[in-house]
Amino acid sequence: MTQTKQEVFDTVVSALIKQGHPSIDTSGGCLYRGPDGLKCAIGHLIPDNVYTPDMENVSADHLAFTKTLGVDVKFVEDLQRAHDGGSCFTFDPIGTDAPDSTPTDWLAQFRSLASRIADHYGLNKDALSNG
Numbered sequence: 001m002t003q004t005k006q007e008v009f010d011t012v013v014s015a016l017i018k019q020g021h022p023s024i025d026t027s028g029g030c031l032y033r034g035p036d037g038l039k040c041a042i043g044h045l046i047p048d049n050v051y052t053p054d055m056e057n058v059s060a061d062h063l064a065f066t067k068t069l070g071v072d073v074k075f076v077e078d079l080q081r082a083h084d085g086g087s088c089f090t091f092d093p094i095g096t097d098a099p100d101s102t103p104t105d106w107l108a109q110f111r112s113l114a115s116r117i118a119d120h121y122g123l124n125k126d127a128l129s130n131g
Contacts, residue, residue, distance in 0.1 A: 002070030006123050008045065012079045013114050013127040015044040022083055022106055030084050032056055041083040042066075042076060075121060082113035 003011075016022075023034035023043055032043035032055055042060050043051075050065050060066050060080060061073045085106075111128055118125045 005071050005075055005121055008071050008076065009079065009114075009118065009121075009123050010127040012041045012044050014130050015039070016041060016083060016110060017107065017128070017130050020107055022085075022110075030080070041079040045076070078117050078120075079114070082110055082117060085109065 019038060021038060023031045023038035023040040025031055025034070030040050031038070032040055032046060033051060033053075034040070034043075039046075042063075046055070046063075046065060055063060060077050066073050066076060115125060115128055117123070118128070
């Protein structure tokens with residue numbers, strides 16, 4: 001099941017844009033699998049036959065399945081941070097040309113952060129045009 005960074009990016013970005021909402025609990029914490037079928041960035045990469053509810057609250061670097069993706073866990077975590085609102089990237093996703101105001105719309109913010117991830121990792125941004 002080894003995937004390239006581009007394949008992982010395309011899968012996660014397309015799925016989250018189509019979904020249109022983050023997968024969070026009532027206190028705002030991320031859920032791999034949330035209510036109404038919502039999934040977070042990493043949740044979209046977890047096969048249904050692998051997912052179990054006890055995976056919740058376990059970081060990606062501790063989930064055994066992430067090693068089967070064949071990409072750097074830091075890259076997957078960066079996609080997750082874009083889902084979560086952009087805190088704690090493994091690189092500076094904002095840069096010096098960041099706008100003074102932050103988008104209030106989750107989807108707009110996600111697209112912006114995903115675009116910066118694509119730039120940082122040298123990826124094609126076609127998936128950002130979906131939806």
